[in-house]
Amino acid sequence: MMILRSSPPSPFGRKVRIAAAILGLSDKIEIVVADTNDPDDSLRRQNPLGKIPVLIDNGRAVFDSRVILEHLDHLAGGGKIIPLDHGARLDALTLQATADGILDASILQVYEGRFREEAKRDANWLKYQADKVARALAPLEAAPPPVGHDVGAITLACALGYLDLRFEGRWRANHPRLIAWLDAFAARTPSFEATRFTPV
């Protein structure tokens, strides 16, 4: 049994859970919730950066989400969510990098509110990060990627889901083709809805 250290709202943890479901590995992974803010959580011994997700497989700590996805793909036989054809592989990996970048810029905006008192929040910084997200979404709206099950599509779905969760789905106002893309991805990927986090 592998152990996944994550937390229910984590978009990077969601990448791993969706990948595991697609690859038929979900029942080999036990999720143990991690608290990134607790210095005594064993997370910081598993990943000294204190970041989630981390996958523990037979004593080996594997991170970050990209590396975990590559490991799961290997366990499933290889070439399943990371294409073997080099061109397709570059497409999937660059899309993953784009969507991870959307997530990073989004999370920095969330942290601005979570970590700082009001007076130390910086509108220019927030705009700088929000502009990254807007620019990255634009070419995806113009030409959505295939509705596949590779690491690029999985990550894009998690990024859009995070914008729904933390930014009130405002992206939906002007990205109709990406809405259709996400609906199509969700329709063929039951784990997408199953891993949705709803704040209480």
Next chain:
Amino acid sequence: MMILRSSPPSPFGRKVRIAAAILGLSDKIEIVVADTNDPDDSLRRQNPLGKIPVLIDNGRAVFDSRVILEHLDHLAGGGKIIPLDHGARLDALTLQATADGILDASILQVYEGRFREEAKRDANWLKYQADKVARALAPLEAAPPPVGHDVGAITLACALGYLDLRFEGRWRANHPRLIAWLDAFAARTPSFEATRFTPV
């Protein structure tokens, strides 16, 4: 000829330049400096996130640094800087993720000074990021990785080089084994010194 969009101080750009040198691909890559702050720089059309490095190969924009390194490894025949053996591959990729995480936490500290007026800088945020760096260095000091030429070692060298550049090499005071590791890496990797950025 491939084109690398980067800037001389970029540690992620340095990863690519060192990898290219190790793989014998340097003379197939022309570096075209990018300004991440200039909205009119073509960088934002190549990578809408506006981040460097980006590698343009035959019209295809490949990013981020991890994906570029995988592409270069493929061009060099494969299995050169990303091991083919799965266990060694996980070691190299997780070390790369650790060192990329050191870089991310370090860059956030630098940006705190670069983007914000004094009153909006947050000591708790700076400490939160600095603690990530310190925690990630600790197990590497306790057990330095092999002095190899895989993506993990390349990235760790760039991370330590960045701590030298932007944090006055303070890490050197209490990491003697990592100093020896970096010296050994540099001794067998001429591109490490050749890509060192010295502020004027």
